Amino acid sequence: MAKAKSKEIAEKTIYAAFQILKASGGELRGKEVVNKIRESVEFNEYEMHRYEKTGYIRWESILHFYTIDCMKAGYLRKSKGLWILTDEGEEAIGLGPEKLLSTASKKYREWDSKREKEKPKEEDDDDVSDIEGDTGQAQKALLDQYEEDANNGLRNFVIDKNPYEFQDLVAALLDAMGYHISDVAKRGPDGGIDIIAYTDPLGTKQPRIIVQVKHRPNDAISSDDIQKLAGTMKRTSDVGIFVTSGQFSKPAIKEARDSREHIELIDFDRFISLWEEYYNEMTDEQKNMLPLHPIYFLGSND
Secondary structure (H helix, E strand, O other), X not given: OOOOHHHHHHHHHHHHHHHHHHHOOOEEEHHHHHHHHHHHXXXXXXXXXXXXXXXXXXXXXXXHHHHHHHHHOOOEEEEOOEEEEOHHHHHHHHHOHHHHHHHHHHHHHHHXXXXXXXXOOOOOOOOOOOOOOOOHHHHHHHHHHHHHHHHHHHHHHHHOOOHXXXXXXXXXXXXXXXXXXXXXXXXXXXXXXXXXXXXOOOOOOOOOEEEEEEOOOOOEEOHHHHHHXXXXXXXXXXXXXXXXXXXXXXXXXXXXXXXXXXXXXXXXXXXXXXXXXXXXXOOHHHHOOOOOOOOOOOOOOO
């Protein structure tokens, strides 16, 4: 029996995604993974077909559909638009495209059969290229794409801000969280301190909160940056917060964890999560700085 077209598409795109993730140190935003696949893999007219209902490209939808198999197999993790290749996933690259996908799909069916307390689904070669159907996996794959698109939209909005606008976003968030802003740095040298905040209106209670803000969406904060923040914390009761529109390098995370001073790290994903959490506590002016529109989808108990 001839192999289904969807399986052929899934084999080459999943394998390419794993190789791209490995070459990128094991982590990369899903959007960037898709872009790199688009640049490195040739697709025919059938694979490039755009679904009328969702507007998504067939090969991209199939890729997302089968990443669910890979996640249930323990090969891949996703977090706020970030794709993370596990050690098991990196090892699975050695299986080759066809075996990698079949192994992941088998593990998914085993998980699904236990969850439903039914016998495992028989593998077939039916073409599942139209993943816009009503199956749970198809719905999960589609929701996964929606979530990534939403995250990318927020990320692009923040990227377009200049450093001072991002600094104002951070100050607005802290205000909504109940902190009292004492000072926000003006344009020019700030001595490593961008925002000073307290837990009370007059700043008479400890701690004093020293905030460093870096608008570096495409870079990772280094351990040196963390050390510089620690150097600005002159009082023993000071608490440091480092906020970036990008992410922190592993040495930076270790530096903050091992530091004698209390330094809290907020990367882009955590910033967005906090903005969503405290959005209802904001003034209309603050909300308009990064406006959100919540949409609710039917979830699952998985």
